[in-house]
Amino acid sequence: MAKKIAKRVTKSREGIDPNKHYDLGEAIKLLKERATAKFDETIEVAMNLGVDPRHADQMVRGVVNLPNGTGRNVRVAVFARDAKAEEAKAAGADIVGAEDLVEIVQKGEINFDRCIATPDMMPLVGRLGKVLGPRGMMPNPKVGTVTADVAAAVKASKGGAVEFRVEKAGIVHAGVGKASFDVKALEENVKAFADAVVKAKPSGAKGNYVKRVALSSTMGPGLKLDPATLSA
Template identity: 55%
Template sequence: MAKKGKRLAEAAKLFDRSATYTVNETVRIVKEAATAKFDETVEAAICLGVDPKKADQNIRGAVVLPHGTGKSKRVLVFAKGEKAKEAEAAGADFVGDDDLVAKIQQGWFDFDVVVATPDMMGTVGKIGRLLGPKGLMPNPKTGTVTFEVEKAVNEIKAGKIEFRVDKAGIIHAPIGKASFSQEQLEENLNTLLEILIKMKPSAAKGIYMKNITVSSTMGPGVHVNTATIQ
């Protein structure tokens, strides 16, 4: 713990914790503060002026980051016939139907994202109580329930991330690795912010983007000046 405290203390010297910065400045500081011996993940925490308890303000979606996340995702696809062949050709890691259901019921979860064709949702529903708590249940809003299997797999492999506002109105999302270039992290963050702005519910009143914080795995949070975004 002492070692982590020393690292954070050194990182804190790089900026004013009470100040806010442009996206460019924020990314630069976060990269400089990422001094761990591994390639730290860079994450954005965006506090929105919405009420998640209301269905029309419960923001959920997905976006393809232009430079990916730096992590290869294992994709499982529930499909049959030609759609199963399409998934395999697209590079899905696991493809099947009842056989995969049986494996998951036995405790197997060696995958990161689940895609299903609409006709397979009855089968997937059998393990909904297992997939749901882990955030793995396919959903049309995130493009994971679709007959366009090839497109879905390609987008996920290319860096598609899913996001959902939590009970506190905050969206947490990875935007890359500390080893990414300044430009790559900026573009990923701006892409995420742009899609969230477009998704602003008409029922949301007052300030929409209340707070944006970017940090690396072991680094301090740096606040973005929301006025430069909106």
């Protein structure tokens, strides 16, 4: 099995120049040609930023609605009561609850990808910080996951909303579609994501903000991108 994987990796890298900065469209075509796994590979973008997230004024965080969706079936959990709970269910939320949902999460049963809460539920949801925080799932008003309009938030999450947050090394990354998407759809998604990250530039960022950008597929090689081709 190891030999098969090594052979596939070697083949996927054929014709790739590790030192070249590719045009976005060219990079996508190369990745699509090499996405030969038995599943629909995810196309991922990684942006190395000139920030130090240890400083509060250099934190980069936000959410972007990808114009062509992510290609993923996103499971959404909503903390809400009464009428708001019904609104969430009607909008397509996979799990809806209050104290009962808190108990489920505290047991480590996290069968969802994104978490939304109404403002009145936050004192309750706050107890889950140690569980949801490390997974990047803690509801936050800055990215629209603490809101009274739970229906819109659920639909956005299901429709292609991607939350991003810079990591310790100054890198922001996200899945921006599937290898089965056509080139134009992936280009639009990558540009939308990059544009959102640029707009989220913090006040404390100095000098060159976007240092490096790379595009890859789940099982494929990583390609350096020319940042100039990312402009929306």
